[in-house]
Amino acid sequence: MTELTLPIIGYMHSPYKEKFGIPRQPNLVQVESYIEMTGPYNDLLAFEGIEEFSHLWLVWQFHDNKNQQSQQFRPQVRPPRLGGNQKIGVFATRSMYRPSPIGLSVVKLKEVKKVGKSVRVYVSGSDLLDGTPIIDIKPYIQYSDAVIDAQSGYAQDEPSRKPVIWSEDAEQQKKLLLEKGKISAQLLEELEAVLSLDPRPAYQDDENRVYGMRFADFNIKFSVNETSVMIVEIEC
Numbered sequence: 001m002t003e004l005t006l007p008i009i010g011y012m013h014s015p016y017k018e019k020f021g022i023p024r025q026p027n028l029v030q031v032e033s034y035i036e037m038t039g040p041y042n043d044l045l046a047f048e049g050i051e052e053f054s055h056l057w058l059v060w061q062f063h064d065n066k067n068q069q070s071q072q073f074r075p076q077v078r079p080p081r082l083g084g085n086q087k088i089g090v091f092a093t094r095s096m097y098r099p100s101p102i103g104l105s106v107v108k109l110k111e112v113k114k115v116g117k118s119v120r121v122y123v124s125g126s127d128l129l130d131g132t133p134i135i136d137i138k139p140y141i142q143y144s145d146a147v148i149d150a151q152s153g154y155a156q157d158e159p160s161r162k163p164v165i166w167s168e169d170a171e172q173q174k175k176l177l178l179e180k181g182k183i184s185a186q187l188l189e190e191l192e193a194v195l196s197l198d199p200r201p202a203y204q205d206d207e208n209r210v211y212g213m214r215f216a217d218f219n220i221k222f223s224v225n226e227t228s229v230m231i232v233e234i235e236c
Contacts, residue, residue, distance in 0.1 A: 010037040010121070012060070012132040015190065015216035019064060019129060021199040024080060025094075026105040027125035028158070029193040032186075035121040035134050042119040047112045055140035056109050056123065061133045062101035073099060081155050084202035092153070103128075106140055161196040163228045170231045182236060183218070191215050195222060195229045 014033035016022045023029050035058075037043075050056075076087040077095040090098055110122035121137065166174060177183040200211060207225040210232060214220070221233040 006135050007041075008038060008061075008133040008135065009041040009137070010035040010134040012126065012128040012130065012134060014126055014128055014130045014132075015187070016127075016129050017214040017216070020211075021194055021213040021215060022129060023127050023194065023197055023199075024159075025155075026107060026127045028127070028197060029190060030108070030124045031126065031190045031194070032110065032122065032124045033126045033128070034123065035137070037119040037121065042117075044112070044114060044119055047119070047121070050109065050112060050139065053109060053139040055106055056121075057136075057138040057140055057145075058103075058105045058107055058123075058126070058128070058134060059136040059138070060103045060105070060128060061135060062096045062098075062103055063131070063133050064129055065096055065101055079154070080202040081159075082202075088154075102135070103132075106145075159197055162198055162224070164192040164195050165228055165230050167230055167232045170233055173234050177234065177236070187216055191218075191220065195220075195231065198224055198229060200224055 012033060012035055015031060074097060075090060077090050077093055077097055078084050078087055079093050079095065082088065094103075096103070105127055107123040107125045110124055112119065112121050114120075174183075174188065178185070178188075194215065199213065207223065210221050210223050212219060212221050217236060219233075219235045220231060222229055222231045224230075
């Protein structure tokens, strides 16, 4: 078997601190994040002209799949979009469990700037875990990359969303965090957008269960029923 070694050009910094809760596709939630470039790729000259593009392709590595390389190839997986029970061919999915742990995401470019000695690429709409290694950055080309009449099989339509409500206790915690300047209104909007997608595994539908999720610097506890998501606690 021929192996290919690719350089890591940077690392993603995002509010997604664990896999649980990350949107299953890019651009479902306009969460802001940034790529911190590594040397020798942290050179502003390498980004000259990029401001003329609104979106970028990110090529990245699924780095947090435990024992991925030691596992035997699995030709079929269970996509969450199909309820987590139906099997389908791995190459007909975007599953993280693939022969080569490589991901591809379209994101919106915000800006590229120097911060101290670092070069950072600020984007929104990413679906990447904090610390994800970035392998390449390419401009998104609208006339060739956007296929208007494309068919997307079982994922043709955007997933439905649920309204997000706050329990009385969580509402008080939120107000206190806002008053102390420990959280921003923008981050709260991003959190609600993430939870509106119902991040639970597809096979779990226990309305009485309280789930936990790390988002940015906060621990979030929430429950889900048939019609809504309720945040029951938010703590630093």
